[in-house]
Amino acid sequence: DQQVKQNSPSLSVQEGRISILNCDYTNSMFDYFLWYKKYPAEGPTFLISISSIKDKNEDGRFTVFLNKSAKHLSLHIVPSQPGDSAVYFCAASALGPARQLTFGSGTQLTVLP
Amino acid sequence: GAGVSQSPSNKVTEKGKDVELRCDPISGHTALYWYRQSLGQGLEFLIYFQGNSAPDKSGLPSDRFSAERTGGSVSTLTIQRTQQEDSAVYLCASSSRTGGYNEQFFGPGTRLTVL
Numbered sequence: 001d002q003q004v005k006q007n008s009p010s011l012s013v014q015e016g017r018i019s020i021l022n023c024d025y026t027n028s029m030f031d032y033f034l035w036y037k038k039y040p041a042e043g044p045t046f047l048i049s050i051s052s053i054k055d056k057n058e059d060g061r062f063t064v065f066l067n068k069s070a071k072h073l074s075l076h077i078v079p080s081q082p083g084d085s086a087v088y089f090c091a092a093s094a095l096g097p098a099r100q101l102t103f104g105s106g107t108q109l110t111v112l113p
Numbered sequence: 114g115a116g117v118s119q120s121p122s123n124k125v126t127e128k129g130k131d132v133e134l135r136c137d138p139i140s141g142h143t144a145l146y147w148y149r150q151s152l153g154q155g156l157e158f159l160i161y162f163q164g165n166s167a168p169d170k171s172g173l174p175s176d177r178f179s180a181e182r183t184g185g186s187v188s189t190l191t192i193q194r195t196q197q198e199d200s201a202v203y204l205c206a207s208s209s210r211t212g213g214y215n216e217q218f219f220g221p222g223t224r225l226t227v228l
Contacts, residue, residue, distance in 0.1 A: 004155070034216065043117070043204055043219030044156070089155060098169040099215050100146060103155035 003027045004092050006104035014112050019077040021107050023090030026071060030092040034101065035064060035075045038087045047088075048075070080111045115139065117220035119205050125226045126195055134190045134223045138207030145182055146208070146217060147190050149201040156204060162188060163210070195227045 005024045013019045021035075031052040036044035050057040050064045050073070057064050063076045077084055087108050091101040118137045126132050138145050147159040158172040162182040173179075177195075182188040192199055202224050206217035 006155075036219075041221065043206075043221045046216050046218065049216060091156075093215065097163065097166075098161040098171075099144075099210075100158040100161055100169070100172065101148075101156070101217060102158070103148075105153070105155040 001026075002105075003030075004090055004102050004104040006088075006090055006107050008107050009105070010108040010110070012110045012112060013080045015082055016079045019075075019080045019084065019109055019111065021075040021077075021088050021090075021109065023073045023075075023104055024071060025073075025092050027092070027094065027102070028071070029094040030102075031095055032093040032099075033064070033066060033073050034091045034093070035062075036089045036091060036103075037084075038089060038106070044089055077109075080109075082111045082113050085109055085111050117205055117207050117218055119203075119220040119223050121223060122221065123224045123226075125228065127228050128197060129194055131191065131193045132195055132225065134192075134203050134225070136188045136190070136205030136220060138186065138188070138205070139209075139218055140186075142207035142209050142218075143185070144208040144210045144215060144217075145188050146206045147180060147188070148204045148206065150204060150222075151201045159190070159203075192225075195225075197227050200225055200227045 034049040035047040038044045087106045090104040145162040148156040161169040177193045180190045202222040204222045206219045208215040208217045
């Protein structure tokens with residue numbers, strides 16, 4: 001049973017436009033959410049995070065929105081750049097000693113020049 | 114500064130052999146995690162180390178998998194009697210665990226192929 005779901009395996013966007021990546025979760029114990037970006041043959045790189053006490057967090061071109069009632073979060077990238085082309089993973093963490101991350105299956109973003 | 118490093122970057126082995134994968138976390142990070150990513154899947158948690166505490170092994174898929182962390186730093190993930198379904202990218206991450214939340218920093222991974 002997937003607790004974190006990214007239903008779009010791929011997304012193509014024109015350079016300069018907005019990219020919106022979506023993520024749904026089922027575990028109401030999750031209280032911290034993260035987005036990672038991954039290039040081929042590299043490990044995931046942390047991008048942005050949000051705690052469950054907030055509904056928005058912004059860092060430059062990247063904004064994460066959290067809708068707790070819908071158990072949904074999204075990552076907005078604006079303006080999108082060709083260098084943003086990568087696989088984006090949504091991850092969630094619940095309170096507890098380990099705080100291990102539960103990941104979605106990823107969305108391949110392609111930004112077209 | 115140095116990030117998380119892993120070795121080897123690639124490992125091809127025959128079914129039934131044992132393999133050891135190594136992780137060097139970021140200096141000073143007390144928390145260390147192992148994950149694996151099978152083809153087309155998200156990352157799957159395997160095991161967690163925090164300081165000198167007993168590890169959280171709840172994600173290990175079978176007793177063929179084990180891990181150690183010596184001196185609170187380097188970690189080794191061992192897979193005994195490898196099976197073809199063990200083929201995956203094995204990723205290590207470390208975290209400073211400051212505050213209640215943890216941003217984990219990942220190494221480049223070891224791609225394991227079991228023939």
